[in-house]
Amino acid sequence: MEVKPEIDYSNKFDELKKDLGAVSTVDIDSSLEKLLIFEKQVRQASDAITNTKVLCFIADLLYHARDFHGLNEQLVNLSKKHGQLKQSMTSLVQHVMNYLPTIEDLKIKIDLIETLRTITDGKIYVEVERARLTQLLSQIKEEHGDIKAAQEILCNEPVETYGSLDQKEKVGFILDQVRLFLLRSDYYMASTFTKKINIKFFEKEEVQSLKLKYYEQKIRIGLHDDAYLDVCKYYRAVYDTAVVQEDPEKWKEILENVVCFVLLSPYDNEQADLLHRINADHKLNSLPLLQQLVKCFTVNELMRWPKISEIYGSVLRNTPVFAENDEKGEKRWSELRKRVIEHNIRTIAKYYACIECDRLGVLLDMSPEETELFLSDLITKHQFYARIDRPAQVITFKKPKNVHEQLNEWGSNISALLQKLEKTRQLILKEEMMHSIQQAVAK
Numbered sequence: 001m002e003v004k005p006e007i008d009y010s011n012k013f014d015e016l017k018k019d020l021g022a023v024s025t026v027d028i029d030s031s032l033e034k035l036l037i038f039e040k041q042v043r044q045a046s047d048a049i050t051n052t053k054v055l056c057f058i059a060d061l062l063y064h065a066r067d068f069h070g071l072n073e074q075l076v077n078l079s080k081k082h083g084q085l086k087q088s089m090t091s092l093v094q095h096v097m098n099y100l101p102t103i104e105d106l107k108i109k110i111d112l113i114e115t116l117r118t119i120t121d122g123k124i125y126v127e128v129e130r131a132r133l134t135q136l137l138s139q140i141k142e143e144h145g146d147i148k149a150a151q152e153i154l155c156n157e158p159v160e161t162y163g164s165l166d167q168k169e170k171v172g173f174i175l176d177q178v179r180l181f182l183l184r185s186d187y188y189m190a191s192t193f194t195k196k197i198n199i200k201f202f203e204k205e206e207v208q209s210l211k212l213k214y215y216e217q218k219i220r221i222g223l224h225d226d227a228y229l230d231v232c233k234y235y236r237a238v239y240d241t242a243v244v245q246e247d248p249e250k251w252k253e254i255l256e257n258v259v260c261f262v263l264l265s266p267y268d269n270e271q272a273d274l275l276h277r278i279n280a281d282h283k284l285n286s287l288p289l290l291q292q293l294v295k296c297f298t299v300n301e302l303m304r305w306p307k308i309s310e311i312y313g314s315v316l317r318n319t320p321v322f323a324e325n326d327e328k329g330e331k332r333w334s335e336l337r338k339r340v341i342e343h344n345i346r347t348i349a350k351y352y353a354c355i356e357c358d359r360l361g362v363l364l365d366m367s368p369e370e371t372e373l374f375l376s377d378l379i380t381k382h383q384f385y386a387r388i389d390r391p392a393q394v395i396t397f398k399k400p401k402n403v404h405e406q407l408n409e410w411g412s413n414i415s416a417l418l419q420k421l422e423k424t425r426q427l428i429l430k431e432e433m434m435h436s437i438q439q440a441v442a443k
Helices: 010-020 028-044 048-064 068-079 086-097 106-120 124-143 147-155 167-183 187-194 199-203 205-225 228-239 248-264 269-279 282-286 288-298 305-316 327-351 357-364 368-380 403-442
Strands: 354-356 387-389 394-396
Touching: 010 028, 010 048, 028 048, 028 068, 048 068, 048 086, 068 086, 068 106, 086 106, 086 124, 106 124, 124 147, 124 167, 147 167, 167 187, 167 205, 187 205, 199 205, 205 228, 228 248, 228 269, 248 269, 248 282, 248 288, 248 327, 269 288, 282 288, 288 305, 305 327, 327 357, 327 368, 354 357, 357 368, 357 394, 368 387
Parallel strands: none
Antiparallel strands: 354 394, 387 394
16 A cells, blocks of 8 residues: 655755766765665655655666676665665666666676565565566576576576466466476476466467467476376367467377377276277378277277288388387387287177187287286286186186175166066056957947
């Protein structure tokens, strides 16, 4: 709330300026002494407008005299004055920040930024200015190759708590923090900081550039962690962005990545639902070969890996996802083979209650030893139910029912049987009544 000044000192300040003369010719020491005495009178009278002018004039005196040491000293002293007006301090900080682009000496520039950060520390009314100063200092450190210092300076600033900072600027600040963590390969902290952003913010059309930047960083984190389903969802969010949809080449590239990563994702309800929604996208027609591969995963039919590799390998291996002579690409190609085998096992389990190990190996194009090892791995990860009888070399897919399930099934069957008996009884009674009526009419 603005405090009404007890006395208006604006005219007196104009007279004082005339007495002192031009900024470039005044005697600094004597002028400062007069200005500081006058500043105290204005501050005690709560004349915020004149107090702001006095503070800025003091800063201008020292700046034009190139006395940056004195400027830093005065900024700290003025900020510590008893009853210093918040409005005046805010204006002073903003005014001094305008000097920064004109200062060429790096050390002087950094010292002034550090001074401004010191006097704004812990003050809510200048938190926006502090955030911008911190970002500027971090950029200077990064430009001179000190990534660690840039990251520590920027990432120690709790910008998410700054209520007066514009939401768009705040998100940009956090994304810059994440970018610095990624530069230092600190993926855990990068992932932690991305959680400070509410993704509902990206629903606004005017922040699409920030949305793309956010998901680009999330994709990098997901790829590092091999979180294929998450990466697929991030690419899908990029794909649904209006600016991407306007560029045919761009959305085709993104859709290609969406398909590749959904196929790489381990099977669960979410993955299956996402796969069917992608399959229903009419734009997938522009990628006919990938569309066929997606369809193969949505039907209960076996896929022979040698054939899959022969038909789709040339296209898939040319994508960045499955790039040859790349460690990650080779790993993902191996993962795709696992997804094909898992699909085949789930398909076989729908048609077989039990099957011999040798026969299963033939259907999966695997040796009996490899089949058993692969199936055991799925079972131990609770991704699939099966039991292997090694002496008999038989695999059972049907899960035995416990006592409660058997009782429920028995009760359900009895209820169904009784309903059918009751319906039959009613039909018999109906026929008897109709017959009796017909005989009565005939007589």
